[in-house]
Amino acid sequence: MELFSLLPLFILLSSLLPGLAIFMLKEESHGLRTGLNLFGAIAKLLLVGLLIWGVFHEKLLELRWSLGPGLELVLHADALSVLFVTLSTVLWLVTTIYAIGYLENTPHRSRFFGFFSLCVTATVGLALAGNLFTFVIFYELLTLATYPLVAHKGSPMAVRGARIYLAYTLAGGVLLLIGAVWLQTIAGPIDFVQGGILSGMQELDPWQLRWIFLLLIIGLGVKAALVPLHGWLPQAMVAPAPVSALLHAVAVVKAGAFGIVRVVYDVYGVEFAGSLGLLAFLGAAASITIVYGSVKALSQDNLKRRLAYSTVSQVSYIALGTAIVGPLATIGGVVHLVHQGVMKITLFFAAGNYAETLGVHRVSEMDGIGRRMPGTTLAFTIAALGMIGIPPVAGFVSKWYIGLGAMEAGAGWWVIPVLLTSSLLNAAYFLPIVYRAWFKPMTQAWPEEQPIQGRWEMPAALLWPPLVTASLALLIGVFAAAPYSPLEWATLIASREY
Amino acid sequence: MIDLLWLMVDALLVTLLLILGWITCASTDIKRGITLFTAFGLLLALIWARLRAPDLALAEAVIGAGISGALLLRAINDHKPLGSSTPQRSAWMTWSINLMALALFCVMSWSMWLTLDQVDSTRLSQLVLSQLDDSGVSNPVTAVLLNFRAYDTLLELAVVLTAVLAILALSPMRSAFQPAGVLLTGMLRWLVPVLIVSAGYLLWVGAHAPGGAFQAGAMLAAAMILLHQGGYHSGSGLNLMLLRVLLVIGIALFVGIGLVMMLLNQSFLDYSPGWAGLLILVIETAATVSIAAALTLAFVGGRPDGWEPVTDSSNPSNSAEFNS
Amino acid sequence: MNNLIVWVIGIPLLASLLTIIWPRRANVIALLTALACLLASILLTYQVHAGGPITHALGGWASGLGIALRIDAFSALLLLMAMLVVSAASFYANAYFADPLKQVRFWPLWLMLIVAINSLLLSGDLFNLYVTLELLGLSAVALTALSDNRAALQAAIRYLSIGLLGSLVFLAGVAFIYAGYGTLDLLQLAELARPDALTLVALALLSAGLLIKAALFPMHFWLPAAHASAPAPVSAALSALVVKVSVYILVRLWLDVFDPALSPAATLLLGILGGMAVIWGSWQALLAQRLKLMAAYSTVAQLGYLFLFLPVIVALPAGELRDNAFGALLLLALTHGFAKSALFLGAGVIQQQAGHDRIADLGGTARALPLTTFIIALAGIALVGLPPSGTFLAKWQLIASSIHSQQWWWIPVIAAGTLLATAYLFRVLGHAFGPGDSVGKVVNWGREEIPALTLALFASVILGLGSAGIWDLIVDGRIY
Amino acid sequence: MISQQLLYAIAGIGLFTIGLRATLLHQQLLPRLLSLNVCGAGVFLTFIAIAYQGPDAVADPVPHALVLTGIVVAVSALAMAVALGRRLRMLDDE
Amino acid sequence: MHELLLISIPALPLIMAMVSLFKRSWLTITMAPVVALVSALSISVDTTVAIPWLLLGVHWHLDATGQLFLLFSALIWLVAGWYASAERSKPIDTPLYHCLFLTAMTGNFLLIVAADMLSFYLGFAMMGLSAYGLIVKPSQQARRAARVYLGFTLVGELALFSALLLIVSNTGSVLFDELAAVHVSDLAMALLVLGFGIKLALPGLHFWLPLSYSTAPLISAAVLSGPMMKAGLLGWIRFVPTGSENLVDWGQLLLVLGSIGLLLGTLLALLQTRASAVLAYSSVAKMGIMSALFGFALANPAHAQAVIAALLLFAMHHLLVKSTLFLGLHSYRQTRARKAVFVGLAILALSLLGLPLSGGSAAKLQLAAATQDELSLLLSLSAVATTLMMLHFLQRVRQTKPAAADETDASIMGTRPWAAWWLLLPIAWWAPFAPASIAFDAKSLLLIAGGILLFLVIRRYQTQLRRLPVYCRPGDLFHLLARIRLRSPLRYKSNQALLPDLLLPEQQSANDAKSSQLSLTTPGVWWFVVTALLIAALFIPIYL
Amino acid sequence: MIDLVAILLIFVGLFFFLSGSIGLLRLPDLFTRLHALAKADNVGLACVAVGVVLLEASLLASLKILLIWLLIMAASSVSSHLIARDALRREQADD
Secondary structure (H helix, E strand, O other), X not given: OOHHHHHHHHHHHHHHHHHHHHHHOOOOOHHHHHHHHHHHHHHHHHHHHHHHHHHHOXXXXXXXXXXXOOXXXXXXXXXHHHHHHHHHHHHHHHHHHHHHHHOOOOOOHHHHXXXXXXXXXXXXXXHHEOEHHHHHHHHXXXXXXXXXXXXXXXXXXXXXXXXXXXXXXXXXXXXXXXXXXXXXXXXXXXXXXXXXXXXXXXXXXXXXXXXXXXXXXXXXXXXXXXXXXXXXXXXXHHOOHHHHHHHHHHHHHHHHHHHHHHHHHHHHOHHHHHHHOHHHHHHHHHHHHHHHHHHHHHOOOEHHHXXXXXXXXXXXXXXXXXXXXXXXXXXHHHHHHHHHHHHHHHHHHHHHHHHHHHOOOEHHHOOOHHHHOHHHHHHHHHHHHHHHOOOXXXXXXXXXXXXXXXXXXXXXXXXXXXXXHHHHHHHHHHHHHHHHHHHOOOOOOOOXXXXXXXXXXXXXXXXXXXXXXXXXXXXXXXXXXXXXXXXXXXXXXHHHHO | OHHHHHHHHHHHHHXXXXXXXXXXXXXXXXXXXXXXXXXXXHHHHHHHHHOOOHHHHHHHHHHHHHHHHHHHHHHHHHHOOOOOOOOOOOXXXXXXXXXXXXXXXXXXXHHHHHHHOOOOOOOOHHHHHHHHHHHOOOOHXXXXXXXXXXXXXXXXXXXXXXXXXXXHHHOEOOOOOOOOOHHHHHHHHHHHHHHHHHHXXXXXXXXXXXXXXXXXXXXXXXXXXXXXXXXXXXXXXOOHHHHHHHHHHHHHHHHHHHHHHHHHOOOOOOOOHHHHHHHHHHHHHHHHHHHHHHHHHHHHOOEOOOOOOOOOOOOHHHHHHHOO | OOOHHHHHHHHHHHHHHHHHHOHHHHHHHHHHHHHHHHHHHHHHHHHHHHHOOEEEEHHHXXXXXXXXXXXXXXXXXXXXXXXXXXXXXXXXXXXHOOOHHHHHHHHHHHHHHHHHHHHHHHEOEHHHHHHHHHHHHHHHHHHHHHHOOHHHHHHHHHHHHHHHHHHHHHHHHHHHHHHHHOOOEHHHHHHHOOOOHHHHHHHHHHHHHHHHHHOOHHHOOHXXXXXXXXXXXXXXXXXXXXHHHHHHHHHHHHHHHOHHHOOHHHHHHHHHHHHHHHHHHXXXXXXXXXXXXXXXXXXXXXXXXXXXXXXXXXXXXXXXXXHHHHHHHHHHHHHHHHHHHHHHHHHHHHHHHHOOOEHHHOOOHHHHOHHHHHHHHHHHHHHHXXXXXXXXXXXXXXXXXXXXXXXXXXXXXXXXXXXXXXXXXXXXXXXXXXXXXXXXXXOOOOOOHHHHHHHHHHHHHHHHHHOHHHHHHHHHOOOO | OOOHHHHHHHHHHHHHHHHHHHHHHOOOHHHXXXXXXXXXXXXXXXXXXXXXXXXXXXXXXXXXXXHHHHHHHHHHHHHHHHXXXXXXXXXXXX | OHHXXXXXXXXXXXXXXXXXXXXXXXXXXXXXXXXXXXXXXXXXXXXXXXXXXXXXXXXXXXXXXXXXXXXXXXXXXXXXXXXXXXXXXXXXOOHHHXXXXXXXXXXXXXXXXXXXXXXXXXXXXXXXXXXXXXXXXOOHHHHHHHHHHHHHHHHHHHHHHHHHHHHHHHHOOOEOHHHOOOOOOHHHHHHHHHHHHHHOOOOOXXXXXXXXXXXXXXXXXXXXXXXXXXXXXXXXXXXXXXXXHHHHHHHHHHHHHHHHHHHHHHHHHHHOOOHHHHHHHHHHHHHHHHHHHHHHHHHOHHHHHHHHHHHHHHHHHXXXXXXXXHHHHHHHHHOOOHHHHHHHHHHHHHHHHOOOOOHHHHHHHHXXXXXXXXXXXXXXXXXXXXXXXXXXXXXXXXXXXOOOHHHHOHHHHOHHHHHHHHHHHXXXXXXXXXXXXXXXXXXXXXXXXXXXXXXXXXXXXXXXXXXXXXXXXXXXHHHHHHOOOOOOOOOOOOOOOOOOHHHOOOOOOOOOOOOOOOOOHHHHHHHHHHHHHHHHHHHHHHHO | OHHHHHHHHHHHHHHXXXXXXXXXXXXXXXHHHHHHHHHHHHHHHHHHHHHHHHHOOOHHHHHHHHHHHHHHHHHHXXXXXXXXXXXXXXXXXXX
């Protein structure tokens, strides 16, 4: 088989094999485990680089493996999947470094990093999935790999949170499965085809397609935390910081959003979905989630829970972007996939640092934290500004494109108010944190303060990741129009979709 | 006229059988039940004879009535109800089971009545009789048992062996009987040789007349049981290895011959033409011995001491570490 | 080796005899036999794949008179799965029964169980099925009674009495068939079958007997007690094979032999019972306090799934769609076999190390017995039907077939079953990951855990990825 | 008039249902075993009734062989059940 | 070369902001405005530079208005920067303040040089948000003022954002020059008015200004009132195509709003007790006039260009004077030589009044000429109002106590800011006009005299008005609204997940295996039922 | 003729069997019943055996029937002795 078509498999293996190897390691062998982790991450990064080059030059990157009649495992790299793969690979590298620092001298690390790599394998597999069947498989694998991570601490709260997480995601998974099977029975094996495979088939009964779309969206909506199905996200905040960083900013939540993008663009085709009146429903759900998530975030005092609700609302931008028919909105939705990932992961890193170094969990305890931990708070501020949509940082770009796309598609009259209210609400719950951190004097002593060793406010492995991702967010924002930037890539995707 | 008479006899037999069956099942006192059951077995043997199935009559008499009866009688004191009155089933439950049983009876007999006369009644008998001569034996039942459907018999022996293995695994031997009165020992001294001889006779006659391995085996077991009851406790003196071989010889020979035949001819248990009769006899003798050993062990109730390699402490303590 | 089909039955039978004569070396004999049978079943499956179904007329007699041993794709794959489970359980038992007393009692009965399973899978004659069912029942009861405590014995007695009743009802069915058709060979029956009153009553009796033995929903009361109280390798074999084999006969009778006589209403009834079994079994598993009891109830549930297939297969038109559904039924049976035996073996390890298997006190198991927890997790994935496992593909196909055959109502049952299965499985894992140290400091790789691991891997990974072979074996490898 | 064959067959079915009913009703092991044997006898009777070809003709040997096997199987099952009951009683006594 | 300079205008302060986080010195804070000043003077007009890869494709150019704005804003940023670097008191002398000072400067310069709407919006947002850091002081009251400012700025920004969306979606491109030809929709116009109106403190949107100016450090107030405020005006000039006809009614609206703003500003200014508050309200008034003038330009597009030009000059003049006044007030508080400073302040006030021979009067003349005397009433009224306010201011200044001892150590005050201020004075006096073009105008002299007279009359009555109602304190409307506590609508205590544990039941005591009694009856019944159903099901097709 | 005598003998045998059964039902306690059964049935059996021998021509068959009679005689006597002894021992144990 031509080497290039094996590339997706190599990318999958580059995190699967180290993961399995780490499982075997004994608890004490730190060096080997860290080495394996980093080797896996860097190897994957290089392979993804090759992948980008391949996709850019229209090389055929596909691998098929038959599991039974009509059940084919397909790994296929197209522009959309490359975007998501790059995002998860880069952020996995950063989060691994952060996790190594964060979990210093804690128990069960082999188990943690094993499942950590499995989770990323699942995410990458999900991104590279070539047909709906493979997508459903990796979607369920992701749930499996993330359950032990959420329950890692083993405290009753963690186990309860994990259980609720599992209940939601598996219920969603079952609905997705039923939808996928139903679709496959009436329309044959569903391959992801640019412009949507169903738009070609006219003889299908529209009402069945609507019901299937509803099932698929509910199934994916659980992970994408659309409103009624978002209950698990705040509960899953009991997980350790790197977990909530990678999973709830990049892997799990994005998997759902990515799924929605795939279903709308590559299964139904956006015009066909529009003609069926599905996008209005999706848009409404997304808008409600955006506003609801922000409003709920207002009232949360626990920092990570507030970030969780903000994730709930931010992820629905992607859904909103996909719900609007038009290249610009697509670009906005797809690019937000990357931007939100980068910004949210910085916020979670920062939250993790606050919890780890000063034992600060609640926003009310964050007075004057800027002085004590300037680096982390700077990163937090940049990311927070990005989330609100202030220009230099990446968040603005996607809001701008979604807005423009909405105007262009004539849906501006409800999309713009949603964007505005959500930006305002974002500001309402992010700026007080920034304002407390920088401008309020330190009122009472920190709950559990770790002494400062060495020159920096905390160990390097904990300090640098947020700074790196914050600067990444800033760079993506500032150099949005640069050749290999996510925005350019999103435009490439949009151009191929329409 | 004659068949009217026969019909009356049959009707009498059937009603007697049904009544006896009903009483046996419905009896609450276990002793009464078992005696009725033995009587039921004997009546059934009579009916087999009436229905032209002499082999079965023999087998029923020896195994159905004899051995089963003996086992049950021996087990009576093992199963004294623990004094707890069994929870009475609600009337509704009993009533519904009776009704359902009746309905099942009607459906089954209706369907049997519908088809029994249309179907040509010969079924497989013509086929068996036509192939009888090259089956090596003249008694059709033995031919079917040990040649045509020899595989069934093999598995049946396996079933017996499994039952015995379970009994051996469960508990040690029962305590032996005290030596019985002089009268019984006297009779035994006469009766046991007669039994052994007649068992041999039954085994031999099986080839061309009703008889065969199972009836002979059961007869032999009856002899052993009588000895056991007479106080000749064979537990201690018995050479264990011999007992093991006895248990195993029946199936071992059967399978051995079957495999050898398979290697010679093209399928399992396919006796080469001349040898069928002899081979069947060899198998039958081995089977008789195995069955006798098995049934005796069943009656005796468990493994003779020394059967298990380690201390035969039958107390469940050593299995403490290994509860359910 | 042309008539492997006989050696598969002959070898364990001879071995069982050998273990009686030579008790000290029983375990070596048994292990060798298990491996030999495994090898034989692999070769057999290959032969079936290459040359199609094999028939072996015992004693060389014509099929009506004598008994024929038959093997086709369906029975070959089940045989292969059985031998794999049996070999793994044998290696596991070798390490599990530390006390030589137990070893001596265990091996002969265990080999007899193997004989029963093999002969049942290969038998092509109705009365022979009765004898093998009886042999299976007795050896299963004997093995259950091996754990020698009050609960086990009561369960064994109850299992024996209901098993005997089932066999007798089956025998009555055989009698009716013989009355109606005059022959006992399944292949001949398949040709002669006609939907008249006697045949239907006979089929009803046969099925009623088998439903008891297969523990379908209302008649499942004996299974949880028996499987939970039996020793671990035995309950693994019971759940994975003994109950499964009775379902095999039922499916064989309903789909192959008496197919023309079938009515969709009857299969619908079985389907409904299957659905109730799925829901009730999963619910009880969720409430079960002990791990093995939970596993037993999950067997009841998983068998329910097998029965769900019947109405769907009957409703589908013959040809590609029906073969897909049949392939999925087979895949589900195989995967459940592996997964359930792995789960029971894992539970056995926990039972021995912790001295109990109460789910509430499983705290710290993940730390003390990491490999066993991994095994239970893998088995759980296969039981629930999550992606890497064969069950996922089977459920995918089941939903697809039920949509094809316009029987929508099975889908919510499957969904509810899957979710309940996740609930009771991850309840266990939740406790295992939780705090506590009731299992003490055990982190070694016991010899016992490796066979369980291979079984679990078979269930969730190998069958998940390599299951394409089953479907193309089904297409040409069927006798009927 | 109904033939002997049918009479005995229906008698057999009768015994079968009597045994079945009793097995399900009895609580204790021994009465249940009795009923099981009666039920078995019923089935065997049906079998032999089918084999009966009238007073003069030779009866069909196949059912005879089957019933013989059935009887031996029944007795081994009985022996095992009795042994189980005895072991349970021994455990209860301790 | 010119492109490089043009790029350096916004880039340099940004770099300096980063540097200032680590090393604070007067050099870092003043170098950027100096370069901007030099480039404003040296770069030839209409040099444009396009950087495709930065942000979403960036276009910068320096046109005439931009040059004018850049020149004077840079001047003020320079002097304010000097003051800030010399300042030793706590809130200003921190790296954070310097960094935010420079970021605000970056935003302002970017705003000026922006040729495309996105860079303009980026500049506007940076300037607005970083100004928050300049306002805030540890005191609770200052923090509240800063919060109010932030709220308003955010609303303003979002309004601008949506206006941008509307405009770009129908013009298709982001450049300003292509904007002129296109008709701006009413909704976009309303949003623009709201967005920049907040910056220009139109009445109703103004109460953040006095609140923050009166509590903020005076240097920040200087910068805020000067370049930042005028940015709002620049925004209007850039975004609103003055030539088109359909904006006439918008023009009238602005005219009315402007005049109301003037009256309101003046009235409240007179009621204030603190000097900075007076200055704040005078800015509100002045901004009122400017928006009125802009409205006038919109109202009659014929001679919009001339009016805009005059308005620009007037704005520049006001920018210079107001900032210098604030800086003067700051140094008045700091230095012992209060007399000299007071004189300086007085001179500046006179220039603002439009005393003949001063920049103010020249601006007024220009305006009168441009508006063909249609607004003469308004202009005269503004002259009188300014006089009143300035006099009141000077009176207030005389009464302000010197700041706390540690802030007034003159020695450290050093000569540099002192000298810078005095240098700035003449420039502020003459501002955008070349000295030659100043003509003598009797009419304005008369107005000033009237104003002084009126002031004296008011001063006599002012003693009775000692107890002022609460809403007269700076940020009047805010205090009214403060009573309404805004409860967050959805704050409910339980943050349980939507699906509590009902899904996963805990340990119910399921009875152990029910095998204790061996009964088969109940299961037997079930078995019978199933068999009966089976038979029935099998028989259905035959008899149906 | 021989058949007539045989049938007569068989009827006499049956009569003895009947009396034995009636004795079993009517007699009050164990010992008397034992007595009745053992005696009556043996005699009955003898008559029936002779009757059948008369019907049955072959020597071998008659010898077998004779052997049967002897065996039953021995068995019934020994078993009734055992039952009586056991009942006696149990009665002494009771009082």
